Amino acid sequence: MQADVQPLTAEQVGAHTHHAVPRAPQPYTNPYLAGFGLGLVLLASFVIMGRGLGASGAFSSLVAFGADAVAPEHTRANAFYAEYLGDHTRHPLMDWLVFEVVGVFAGGFLSGILAGRVRMGIERGPSTTNRMRLMYAFAGGGLMGIGAKFARGCTSGQAMTGGALLNVGSWAFMMCVFAGAYAVAYFVRRQWQ
Amino acid sequence: MNAPFFKFGLFGDNVSLIVAFLIGIGFGFFLERAGFGSARKLTAQFYLTDLTVFKVMFTAIITAMLGLFYLGWMGLVDLSLVYLTPTHLVPQIVGGFLLGAGFVVGGYCPGTACVAASTGKMDALINLLGIILGIVVFGELFPWVEGFYYATPMGQVTLPQLLNLSYGLVVFLVALMAIGAFAGATWVEKRMAARKGGQPS
Amino acid sequence: MKLSLARLTATQKSGLAVALLGLVAAFAGSPYRGPVYTVDAQELARVVETTVDHVTAEDVADWIIQGRTDFRLIDLRTEGEFAEYHIPGAERVPLTALAGYGLQKNETIVIYSDGGIHSAQAWFLLTTQGYKGATMLFGGLEAWKDNVLFPRPAENPTPAQSVQFAKMKEVSKFFGGTPQMDSTAAVTAPSFTMPKLETPQGGAAARGTSPVKKKKEGC
Numbered sequence: 001m002q003a004d005v006q007p008l009t010a011e012q013v014g015a016h017t018h019h020a021v022p023r024a025p026q027p028y029t030n031p032y033l034a035g036f037g038l039g040l041v042l043l044a045s046f047v048i049m050g051r052g053l054g055a056s057g058a059f060s061s062l063v064a065f066g067a068d069a070v071a072p073e074h075t076r077a078n079a080f081y082a083e084y085l086g087d088h089t090r091h092p093l094m095d096w097l098v099f100e101v102v103g104v105f106a107g108g109f110l111s112g113i114l115a116g117r118v119r120m121g122i123e124r125g126p127s128t129t130n131r132m133r134l135m136y137a138f139a140g141g142g143l144m145g146i147g148a149k150f151a152r153g154c155t156s157g158q159a160m161t162g163g164a165l166l167n168v169g170s171w172a173f174m175m176c177v178f179a180g181a182y183a184v185a186y187f188v189r190r191q192w193q
Numbered sequence: 194m195n196a197p198f199f200k201f202g203l204f205g206d207n208v209s210l211i212v213a214f215l216i217g218i219g220f221g222f223f224l225e226r227a228g229f230g231s232a233r234k235l236t237a238q239f240y241l242t243d244l245t246v247f248k249v250m251f252t253a254i255i256t257a258m259l260g261l262f263y264l265g266w267m268g269l270v271d272l273s274l275v276y277l278t279p280t281h282l283v284p285q286i287v288g289g290f291l292l293g294a295g296f297v298v299g300g301y302c303p304g305t306a307c308v309a310a311s312t313g314k315m316d317a318l319i320n321l322l323g324i325i326l327g328i329v330v331f332g333e334l335f336p337w338v339e340g341f342y343y344a345t346p347m348g349q350v351t352l353p354q355l356l357n358l359s360y361g362l363v364v365f366l367v368a369l370m371a372i373g374a375f376a377g378a379t380w381v382e383k384r385m386a387a388r389k390g391g392q393p394s
Numbered sequence: 395m396k397l398s399l400a401r402l403t404a405t406q407k408s409g410l411a412v413a414l415l416g417l418v419a420a421f422a423g424s425p426y427r428g429p430v431y432t433v434d435a436q437e438l439a440r441v442v443e444t445t446v447d448h449v450t451a452e453d454v455a456d457w458i459i460q461g462r463t464d465f466r467l468i469d470l471r472t473e474g475e476f477a478e479y480h481i482p483g484a485e486r487v488p489l490t491a492l493a494g495y496g497l498q499k500n501e502t503i504v505i506y507s508d509g510g511i512h513s514a515q516a517w518f519l520l521t522t523q524g525y526k527g528a529t530m531l532f533g534g535l536e537a538w539k540d541n542v543l544f545p546r547p548a549e550n551p552t553p554a555q556s557v558q559f560a561k562m563k564e565v566s567k568f569f570g571g572t573p574q575m576d577s578t579a580a581v582t583a584p585s586f587t588m589p590k591l592e593t594p595q596g597g598a599a600a601r602g603t604s605p606v607k608k609k610k611e612g613c
Binding site for chain 2: 028029031032034035036037038039040041042043044045046047048049050051052053055056059060062063064067078079080081090094096097098099100101102103104105106107108109110111112115117118119120121122123124125133134136137138139140141142143144145146147148149150151152153154155156157158159160161162163164165166167168169170171172173174175176177178179180181182183184185188189191192
Binding site: 051054057060087088089097148152154156157158 | 405408460461462463464611612613
């Protein structure tokens with residue numbers, strides 16, 4: 001602060017204070033309003049594409065692409081990977097869900113930067129360590145990866161999309177997601193305490 | 194209007210990828226707006242202190258469900274052309290439990306992990322690596338779990354077909370249920386806040 | 395009852411609106427009405443005139459060799475004829491069952507029968523129902539036999555025609571056909587022996603289990 005002896009223009013002052021005092025993150029949008037916006041995006045996807053949103057499918061394409069690069073014979077003999085590789089007339093990553101998920105990253109970043117919520121760090125409770133929190137995050141991710149594949153989708157592709165389409169499997173899945181999470185919540189509460 | 198536009202050939206595969214990117218931006222934007230870039234906020238759902246996840250998810254479902262119903266009813270969207278994932282009941286139930294457990298352990302679900310990672314959360318990035326590893330494990334074990342994966346097929350089936358009720362009636366019941374659950378969720382949040390002496394965790 | 399709308403919060407008003415929309419939906423009827431298709435006779439005539447409603451046998455042969463799965467091949471002939479021979483990968487669908495067969499409105503659908511009349515009828519049926527990708531195999535199965543299975547060289551071939559014939563000989567062998575060496579004999583030749591239906595085995599079922607699949611639409 002004291003190093004600044006030269007007179008500053010208004011613009012420089014603005015830039016300076018911006019760095020010295022990080023803008024406080026704005027509060028989150030009202031859940032019903034955010035949900036309404038999300039619902040309109042989902043509806044737009046139905047109307048324009050005839051399909052809903054997704055997330056886990058993009059990672060399956062990524063995995064299938066990676067496996068194909070490492071061991072093509074092995075990968076092509078596997079019916080699960082084959083479904084994400086397609087008929088080889090198109091690159092496996094030239095995929096609708098892959099591009100949609102790239103958009104999710106961009107949209108999340110856009111919203112975060114506008115609201116002053118982009119911040120590098122690890123989110124955890126005070127009584128746990130970073131190491132512990134990352135281990136939980138990794139293990140949870142692994143469980144979700146397997147679960148999403150058995151369910152043919154995740155909270156986006158099944159619960160939300162299929163929920164709006166009144167898909168029987170999606171509703172059964174959604175109930176079980178909540179049931180599974182509530183059943184395990186107690187045992188991992190330390191992360192946030 | 195002939196919708197879904199893509200299925201009526203209004204644009205091709207390459208344009209559909211641009212559409213995918215734009216729709217993804219909207220999706221990510223509203224997820225972050227809702228606060229889903231934060232694992233603490235997401236998992237608070239399962240400790241009943243903040244039921245935002247439930248509210249946002251069901252508002253989105255109700256919005257898209259009602260919108261699609263009326264667009265279909267007016268003949269603007271051919272509802273039979275909107276892709277419905279075939280139901281395989283038992284693997285989907287098991288998958289749901291696994292994903293739910295993974296959600297509360299890891300702090301994110303796959304879509305929200307993307308949003309959190311894009312706003313700088315390292316735990317979300319690790320969570321995404323976990324998801325990728327999970328898919329690799331599933332893929333490598335696929336020849337052994339294939340039988341279970343395809344078990345209990347029910348085809349492309351909707352709740353109105355299963356319950357033998359009209360589509361509109363199920364839409365009404367789901368909407369009523371959601372409104373009731375929203376009121377209940379707000380009441381739970383107040384109770385939990387009161388129990389903690391007005392201090393949100 | 396003195397329930398004033400003004401005293402409700404925005405959230406409560408939205409909830410009320412959702413309940414009302416739901417209530418109306420309960421009595422509104424089916425949402426599966428779909429768009430109404432209007433047939434533009436002029437446009438149809440133009441499409442027929444410019445033959446963009448056709449695909450040649452050579453093109454279809456190329457697609458099959460490339461292993462493309464982004465098209466459906468529909469055989470309109472009888473079950474007996476289909477069992478005897480069909481183009482690899484074809485699905486037999488009678489004209490009457492076409493509408494309910496589960497074809498997608500945005501996918502390429504190649505229709506064929508022996509000649510052109512049946513496929514023209516099927517093409518018209520599909521086109522007027524909004525199947526944008528419906529197309530006919532030019533000349534039907536006859537053209538497939540003449541140009542793909544049993545191609546014969548032109549009488550006084552130009553270099554380009556010779557190159558084309560050399561390629562078609564390979565294509566013909568891929569499909570189990572026999573290229574004809576004589577450019578004139580074919581007119582009077584006895585019936586050709588049709589290739590056996592072994593590899594590649596056709597039919598929708600065989601396609602479904604083949605390792606090369608079309609990408610799925612869900613997660």
